[in-house]
Amino acid sequence: MSAAALLAGRHALITGAGGGIGSAIARALGGAGALVSVAGRRREPLDAVAALLPAGAALVVDGFDVTDGKAIAHGLDCARAAFGPVSIPVNNAGEAPSASFEKTDADLWARILAVDLTGVYNVTRAALPDLKRNGSGARLINIASTAGLTGYAYVAAYCAAKHGVVGLTRALALELARSGVTANAVCPGFTETPLIDRAVEAIVAKTGRSADAARAELAQANPQRRLVTPEEVADAVLWLASPAATSINGQAIVVAGGEVMAG
DSSP: GGGGGGTTEEEEEEETTTTTTHHHHHHHHTTOOEEEEOSOOOOOHEEEEEEESSSEEEEEEOOOOTOOOOHHHHHHHHHHHHHHOOOOEEOOOOOOBBOOGGOOOOHHHHHIIIIIIIIHHHHHHHHHHHHHHHHHTTTEEOOOOOGGTSTTTTTTHHHHHHHHHHHHHHHHHHHGGGGGGGEEEEEESSSSSSSHHHHHHHHHHHHHOHHHHHHHHTTTSSSSSSSSSSHHHHHHHHHSSSSGGGGGSSOOESSSSSOOOOO
């Protein structure tokens, strides 16, 4: 089977698809023949991603707020009308503002959990009938983080949310196993995305270090002394979505150069 036909006819819906990891995933799955619904809140970046995909293989689903049940239902209806039931939902939408725990007030805590954890719940629950309908071959893929497997200072809410995503993924893997649906999480380390750009800005503002020094400090967490690329994360997602990963279920796949070794 050619690489371009690996996911032929499969419908993937990717949240937070307007840039960074989401864009790379859309390009990887689209390049493998999938029909891709690129979902997010703002249309302009989604249009830019859709333009990189094969003609007729991309649908822009804007106004897709993972914290809003009505927006999710409307977006899924549009996606289904274009490409049929979703067989590969990829929960990628997220945010990771930095703050000490002392400065993480209830509003900030609630906002991060609403997007990074409850958003995964919302989209997955809405797409569940599609997954069950597709059965064998359907793939639920959640983008978690190494923060879902270990701890980092100044992102307590993000760590809590991503630990929740990994736990939710494992629970769903067991519940859905007999249906043929698999559920897995991909856990990137520090990745070259706009989230990292914002983290660098925060470090510069708080410490007075240069942007290059701040970026180098983040790269030090990776034993390979580099930041992960979005394309490396997308390659892991592509593998999990492929027929070769039929027996991979309930796993947290770490993409971090050896920073975290999941046992």
